[in-house]
Amino acid sequence: MAHVSSRLKEIAMEDIPNITSDIIEELNKLNINSVYQLAVQSPFELALEFEDTSLNVESASTLIANARKILIENKVLTNEFSTADEVLEKRNKISRYATGSENFDSFLNGGFETQAITELAGEFGSGKSQICHTLCVAANQLIENSRHDDAKEIDRHSKRGNIIFIDTENTFRANRVHQIAEQRGLDPLPILEKIFHCKVYNSEHLESVINDLDKSVEQYNAKIVMIDSIISLHRAEFSGQGTLAERQQRLGKMLNKLRRYADIYNIAVVITNQVVSYAYGSHPGFDYMKAAGGNIMAHGSTYRIFLRKSGKNRVATMDDSSYQPYQRVKFSISENGIQDANSYKIEESDSHW
Numbered sequence: 058m059a060h061v062s063s064r065l066k067e068i069a070m071e072d073i074p075n076i077t078s079d080i081i082e083e084l085n086k087l088n089i090n091s092v093y094q095l096a097v098q099s100p101f102e103l104a105l106e107f108e109d110t111s112l113n114v115e116s117a118s119t120l121i122a123n124a125r126k127i128l129i130e131n132k133v134l135t136n137e138f139s140t141a142d143e144v145l146e147k148r149n150k151i152s153r154y155a156t157g158s159e160n161f162d163s164f165l166n167g168g169f170e171t172q173a174i175t176e177l178a179g180e181f182g183s184g185k186s187q188i189c190h191t192l193c194v195a196a197n198q199l200i201e202n203s204r205h206d207d208a209k210e211i212d213r214h215s216k217r218g219n220i221i222f223i224d225t226e227n228t229f230r231a232n233r234v235h236q237i238a239e240q241r242g243l244d245p246l247p248i249l250e251k252i253f254h255c256k257v258y259n260s261e262h263l264e265s266v267i268n269d270l271d272k273s274v275e276q277y278n279a280k281i282v283m284i285d286s287i288i289s290l291h292r293a294e295f296s297g298q299g300t301l302a303e304r305q306q307r308l309g310k311m312l313n314k315l316r317r318y319a320d321i322y323n324i325a326v327v328i329t330n331q332v333v334s335y336a337y338g339s340h341p342g343f344d345y346m347k348a349a350g351g352n353i354m355a356h357g358s359t360y361r362i363f364l365r366k367s368g369k370n371r372v373a374t375m376d377d378s379s380y381q382p383y384q385r386v387k388f389s390i391s392e393n394g395i396q397d398a399n400s401y402k403i404e405e406s407d408s409h410w
């Protein structure tokens with residue numbers, strides 16, 4: 058049996074209604090070893106894997122639904138239909154991971170949220186990877202949801218966790234994490250020990266890492282998963298017009314899985330995205346930027362943040378969504394990681410947004 062982190066509520070597979078020991082054995086063979094791991098499966102894929110032992114899509118669907126039912130009973134998930142106070146109770150379990158830049162954190166309403174996918178989109182050098190590195194250092198300075206301010210210290214502590222950094226562009230730098238920690242007066246070693254770095258080589262590799270991310274989250278007791286970047290490999294490998302539909306389908310599948318993980322494991326998922334430029338109207342050559350990945354990406358993330366350079370500073374803009382109003386914030390990048398722009402002397406070129 059896989060090790061299920063003590064942070065997750067222990068729920069036995071045997072407790073799933075109508076499950077048999079044969080099914081549990083088959084699931085274990087597929088490396089599905091916990092109720093959580095079963096609950097994030099898709100019925101179609103599970104049925105395919107079970108091909109030999111003839112579990113059809115319908116019974117796979119019932120099995121997964123029963124796993125979810127157990128999680129609902131244990132208040133890990135909310136029911137399809139739940140009363141608003143139950144929804145609120147689940148929302149109160151949200152944790153927020155701050156960056157240490159006061160303005161940026163209040164722009165995020167306290168920090169990067171669990172149960173959500175936050176997308177950072179921007180051109181090269183706009184600060185996507187730097188925000189991720191900063192979050193690596195600051196993540197344990199957890200800001201609880203204000204309603205949980207009375208939570209016991211031990212409870213707060215149990216919500217701290219490790220970070221999984223999925224690196225598709227080979228841009229993760231442990232020495233940068235080390236530098237940010239030192240600059241902030243923190244001991245770098247315990248921080249570095251909490252980051253589990255995963256180097257990914259191609260789009261298929263990324264898909265398989267995301268497929269198995271439930272196991273990694275449990276194994277490493279992760280509270281934050283960062284993917285820098287979610288799209289670069291797929292963009293490079295599926296570049297022709299004829300392959301666009303397949304790329305989008307694969308992207309959609311990954312985002313779907315990430316959404317389920319965020320929800321079931323109460324983790325924060327942070328992904329970076331590239332931008333594409335497009336010529337605007339009657340001003341050829343006057344480029345505008347939009348996030349890559351089209352509608353699938355736009356609907357896949359809970360929060361979308363656009364980043365751009367502005368003089369020596371950076372500007373982050375929260376895309377208007379049903380969750381967050383339109384707003385923006387200025388920040389800068391230094392040895393400290395990201396920090397409030399106003400801690401810098403504002404120069405002429407920085408005075409505009």
Ligand code: ATP
Pocket residue numbers: 179180181182183184185186187188226228390391392
């Ligand atoms: P890409 O699309 O190329 O991955 P990105 O949005 O991830 O771009 P970052 O790597 O986050 O870009 O930002 C790079 C910028 O961060 C550099 O151009 C530099 O201005 C700044 N930067 C990086 N390290 C430091 C540092 N130690 N001190 C000050 N600024 C730094």
Ligand code: MG
Pocket residue numbers: 185186187226228285
């Ligand atoms: Mg980068």
